[in-house]
Amino acid sequence: MKPAVLTGEHYITGDVACAEGAIAAGCKFFGAYPITPATEIAEHMAARLPDIGGTFIQMEDEIAAIASILGAAWTGVKSMTATSGPGFSLMMENLGLGVCTETPCVIVNVQRTGPSTGLPTQTGQGDMMQARWGSHGDYELIALAPSSPQDCFYQTIRAFNLSEKYRVPVLVMADEIVGHMSEKVVIPEAKKIQVVDRPKPSGRKDRFHLYEAGPNGVAPMPAIGDGYNVHVTGLTHDERGYPAMTVEAQEEMMTRIKGKIRNNLDDIIETESYKMEDADIVVVSYGVSVRTGLSAVDQARAKGYKVGLLRLITVWPFPEEMIREIAKKVKGFITVEINLGQVHYEVERCAGGDAKAVLVGSAGGKIIHPEKVLACIQEEF
Amino acid sequence: MSTKKAHNQTEIIVTGFGGQGIILAGRILGMAASLVDKKESTLVQAYGPESRGGACNAQVIISDTPIHYPYVNTPKILVAMSQAGYDKFAPFLTPESILLVDQDLVNPEDAVCDSFAIPATRMAENLGNKMMANIIMIGFCTAITGAISADAAQATISTSVPKGTEEKNIKAYSKGYDYGRSTLKGREKRAAGQTGVMA
Missing domain, CATH: 3.40.50.920 (Rossmann fold)
Structure with a gap:
């Protein structure tokens, strides 16, 4: 197998840097549907993932693309998709599923100008409120915005780390210019890149509750097949993960989903x-x-x-x-x-x-x- | 823009038809400046339908300090390999700009700045592949402007062209570079012996 981290200096686009950042963060599954100006991320992941023991799937559309990365995450791997405006719209329902099931994953939106098909090859930042509120219901998630190819590399790594730590979909809100521009990108040695993995459960499997929060408000997450009882649903669920159609269960679930973000703002918010x-x-x-x-x-x-x-x-x-x-x-x-x-x-x-x-x-x-x-x-x- | 910054920053536009290797030329300039000459450099490129036949362009900024705004405001160097490309960007030239053209493809009759001509495409055809005109142009640009070092240009060309074509491309580069050196020598005495008019 080839090395996953291409340590050295590269002159690459933001899209390619984003893909390399994902790989450096440990991404092993990429499911996407190509769309300008995010296609180069898919192309690069398709070229790179098979060499490092990962999986690339070109799905039939963006609804399936985001569904595939949610499913992959529950098998225990880090997963990502990349898209732009129209594809981002198609992903909105399952983005909510990711939030509700507290599934770590990264969604890159290389923004172009909308609404609708808009100016497909030209830049825009018009999806920022959609990123925040595009899926129905009330929720919290994390969105980062890179300003250069080097930043695409680092912010994608950070997106994975936050996603794993807080079990939440993290959006990387790039745009056509940052995605297509080339600049020097320095990729450090693998051991110098901080990589965070999701909290895993320990203890008796028969007493395990899928959504029992740990100290920072985040529940440890087993993979399907680890032997823990795993029931993943977009219905309002109790601590065990079972559907619970009560206002009490809704309040408890929402408190956890919002609280794990709202109570960790100092760690999540980064400015310069x-x-x-x-x-x-x-x-x-x-x-x-x-x-x-x-x-x-x-x-x-x-x-x-x-x-x-x-x-x-x-x-x-x-x-x-x-x-x-x-x-x-x-x-x-x-x-x-x-x-x-x-x-x-x-x-x-x-x-x-x-x-x-x-x-x-x-x-x-x-x-x-x-x-x-x-x-x-x-x-x- | 401050005077200091203007001296530190070289803004370059490479323009031509889609398919002439315009983007690759821009990429080689930017990559050479960044990875070999160890300067800051940013490349933005035409991406829409124009990159597949219309007036395609690559915009490269080379600087000693971090580059914020990534697009060219005032081209210090315009490399034109098509009339349409030249016509599009000629209005942005200033008397301090340097214009480089493929003389068989561009007629820069109203240029407001110093212009240098080379039959790059014809020379590439004589070398057996007109696709190498962009590489000849990089050699010419390197010799005339010194925007990137000759070492950086050669090293970057070798890693950027298809495997097996490195030698041919370096030969093309040298043709362009030598043509540029002779052109400079043919100009005023004060330019003689310098690597570039900007040096």
């Missing part, structure tokens, strides 16, 4: 600050738009504005407390995103009137130019 020390204007961004924001911050600083940038690496759960705290100290926020206002409304909500919240958005199709952010800074502040 750029020139924030003395900033009184804060550019908030994620994914490829961070690159617009960084460029705009440098240009605005050269003109004497005290501007900094807050990069949301974790977009969901949203860093509410952080925005609330910053809002007390600054004049305002400018959210830069390739949509006409999604994460912006979260920033506005958390700013709570303490600071101004402005959007620099676009209808999609291309990256936002830094000049647009600079103009906003000059007009609004």
Whole structure:
């Protein structure tokens, strides 16, 4: 077998880096249906997985693709799928199944411009609220947003680690530009890559309860065939995993599903600050738009504005407390995103009137130019 | 953009028809700068239908400092291998830009900057494969602009072309490089002996 971790320096696209990140994190199953601009992830996984003892399946559609990775996860392997807008829509029902059954898995969305078929080959960040609320019902999950190929590598590893640790589907919300751009990606030695595996049960098999939470609110997860009683259902279920059609069971289940995320925000939320020390204007961004924001911050600083940038690496759960705290100290926020206002409304909500919240958005199709952010800074502040 | 940054950052557009190896040329430039010359470099490329026949382009930024905005604002170097590609990007050229063209395919009559011409496709045909015109162009670009080092160009070409064609491609590269060196020598005396006008 070939080495799973291709230690060294590579000049590769974000899509390929994402696939390599998955492999480095221990992904052994990839089920997907090809779609622009995520196809290269599938192509790369198809080329790589058989050589390292993994399985690649091209499923008949995206509904089956996400179903396949949920099933694979319950056999004990780490699994991933990758898609874009229309495929992401098809995955929404089973995304909820993943949340409800607390199934660790990673779903990559290399975003393009929608709605519907939209601009299939061009970039967008219009699926951010769909990532948060696209499946029916009330729930929590985790969504990360990479800004470069190197970041695609690391965020995919982190997605697997969080997914395993909290038994929750984790979304990697990339976009066409980050997915297709090439930059240097440094892949460290395997032993230097932190890899987290799901908590496994121990103790008497006849007393095992599938959803009995451990200390961090997460229940240990056996694989089917380990000998533990495993009943996996999207119906509201009790601690044993059996359907329980009561409001009490619903409340208990929801408390666990939401609590394991809400009570571990410090571990899950990751942000990065750029020139924030003395900033009184804060550019908030994620994914490829961070690159617009960084460029705009440098240009605005050269003109004497005290501007900094807050990069949301974790977009969901949203860093509410952080925005609330910053809002007390600054004049305002400018959210830069390739949509006409999604994460912006979260920033506005958390700013709570303490600071101004402005959007620099676009209808999609291309990256936002830094000049647009600079103009906003000059007009609004 | 600050003056300092402008000096550190080289923005390159390679353009032509889809199928000429435009993206590969951009990829080799970016990869050579990054992995061999140890600079920062970013490649974004045309991805839609244009990459399969229309005005295809690859945009490469090479810099001493991290690259934020990944698209070219003002091309320092435009490598044009089709008239349509040239017409599309000529408006972005400045007097400080350097234009490199395949002289049999592009007529840069209204160019606002210094331009250098090479019959790259014809030379590739003489070498037995017109698909190597992009590699000849990389040799020419390396000699004229010094955007990447000659060592980096050769090392990267060897690892980027199909197995078994390395020798032929290095030969194509050398043809382009030598043509570029002669072109420079033929220009003003002050340019003689330098690896590139940007050096």
